[in-house]
Amino acid sequence: MRSAFQLAWRYVLYHRFKSLLMVLCIVLTLLMPIALSILLSSFNRQIVARAEATPLVVGAKGSRVDLAMHTLYFKTKAPGTLPFGERLTSTDRGTVIPVHVRVTARKVPVVGTSLDYFEFRDIGLASGDGLVRIGDCVLGSEAAKSLGLKPGDQLLTDPENVFAFAGPEPLKMRVNGILEPTNTPDDDVIFVDIKTSWVIEGLIHGHTEAENLESGDLLENDAGDGTLTAAPSVRPYLEITDDNIGSFHFHGSTDEFPVTALIVVPDDEKAEALLLGRYLRDDATAQMSEPIVVVEELMDLVFRVKQFFTANAILISLSTTLLLLLVILLSIRLRKGEMETMFKIGCGRGTMISLILAELVIVSAIAACCIALGVWCVQLNADELVRGWLSNA
Amino acid sequence: MIQLNDLQFTYAQSGFQLAIEALEVAVGEKVAVVGPSGSGKTTLLNLISGICVPDRGSVQVAGRQVEAMSDATRRSFRVQTIGSIFQQFELVEYLTVRDNILLPYWINRSLVLDHAVRERVSELAASTGIEDKLHRRVTRLSQGEQQRVAICRALLTRPHLILADEPTGNLDPRNKKRILQLLFDQCAEGEITLVAVTHDVNILDGFDRTIDFEQFRIEENGGGA
Secondary structure (H helix, E strand, C coil), X not given: CHHHHHHHHHHHHHCHHHHHHHHHHHHHHHHHHHHHHHHHHHHHHHHHHHHHCCCEEXXXXXXXXXXXXXXXXXXXXXXXXXXXXXXXXXXXXXXXXEEEEEEEECCEEEEEXXXXXXXXXXXXXXXXXXXXXXXXXXXXXXXXXXXXXXXXXXXXXXXXXXXXXXXXXXXXXXXXXXXXXXXXXXXXXXXXXXXXXXXXXCCEECECCHXXXXXXXXXXEECXXXXXXXXXXXXXXXXXXXXXXXXXXECCCHHHCEECEEEXXXXXXXXXXXXXXXXXXXXXXXXXXXXXXXXXXXXXXXXXXXXXXXXXXXXHHHHHHHHHHHHHHHHHHHCHHHHHHHHXXXXXXXXXXXXXXXXXXXXXXXXXXXXXXXXXHHHHHHHHHHHHHHHHC | CEEEEEEEEECCCCCCEEEEEEEEECCCCEEEEECCCCCCHHHHHHHHHCCCCCCXXXXXXXXXXXXXXXXXXXXXXXXXXXXXXXXXXXXXXXXXXXXHHCHHHHHCCCCCCCHHHHHHHHHHHHHCCCHHHCCCEHHHCCHHHHHHHHHHHHHCCCCCEXXXXXXXXXXXXXXXXXXXXXXXHHHHHHCCEEEEECCCHHHHHHCCEEEEHHHCEEECCCCCC
């Protein structure tokens, strides 16, 4: 048997291209469904964990899935905005944390929130300080790496679009700290205070003090109906500094300002039931949902799709097995001369069969090693891959 | 060395029949078997080596009745007693020269591959002039060199009998002479009996005896050898 393996090994080495193709066929056929299963398992674990850690979310009426994914992963577009004042519906029964994600900085989402968010998610600082004043930002660990920024650096927000001349101008933010890695989507975003996100949108602004302007520069038009239009020479500040922070102000009430979602952490189960009930009323202008319910519905759908993949993988495995069988049979036919010579010299049929089996065992063993290596690699990187995919979806 | 008595063999598919009343080859004798294509020369070699079993009669080689042996015994007997040389060399392309010579030891458990055998490979390679090519693949050798490898393979087990089927049939005239002389020298050295099938009348000089297949009764209904 040992010599059968030695001969088979020499055959495999000599016909390395054919052997490699056979190995590749086996590896691809078996590794793909295994890898998919590992990735799906990691996807399920991560998405469920994130959803379980987020009890309730409130958002504009529309897709529950969009609202849940937007609040959990920040990259999916929210179904709409709701006024910040909507928080007041829930503040008597729990803690309300605003989430406002509408702008980016160097393509990285800027999440406007409150300090409660960091406590709620249990995210600490790796370096620098937290959000001290408006205009400050703290970066998730991966975002800091990808942007190459550290505390003390500055970061400019992206304009809404390159032709938005009339829109708010980008804000130069001060990077005040870097967050500890959490292996969650929080690593991939930039956090600012909710008021900073309103500054970025132009709802809170600061500009040259009126007393420092010539009277002619202040107003371009006084229509006499109370509407005043500032002249172009009245420059809005593009950066918040200790010197100009006092000039930043807003018109109206912040309760009217938009947020894309609210995370509600109810005081207890009863509070949760009562809060959910409030949003079931016909006159409710927003929706409240439990992310875990939405995610479980989503995963149910994903697992149904997976069943199709599994059936497909079984069929592909069968057809690959048949093809390999065909290759082996053709190979035996091609080796007929060699087999006849061996028989004439004194080789038994059993030895010939063991030669072919040894070749199969060697090819299968190499394939098994490749599969094991592939599975190990996928397992090692599955969480990271899925997290990246979820963050970029 | 070889005794055939009242031998009859028929190919079931073609109906080709070979019948030999009596044939004897002495120990150390060099016998050439000649005859037209399809006359059954190769069938004779297959009967002597036990690859084919006669329908009737007996085949005695080195004092043992070949037709009475079991398949496994015949295989062991063949690998231990008989060395085979073929027209197309029949070397295994994915093995080196050394591994091709060692092939009988790779494929039959009745032979033990030890240091002495490995030494003998080197000796045989040296005596046939291919000692510097032992690690090469056989596909990179010339035809003359390939037949030398086949001769080494046939001689490795120190057989009592060598059956050569058209050993020079695939060689140019210069190589033909050299290979044949090499075969004769090796057989003389080891007192090995040689039965070589050929249809080349130009190489018969070195043989002790020539058996013309025309003398045997042959009923030919199709191809035979």
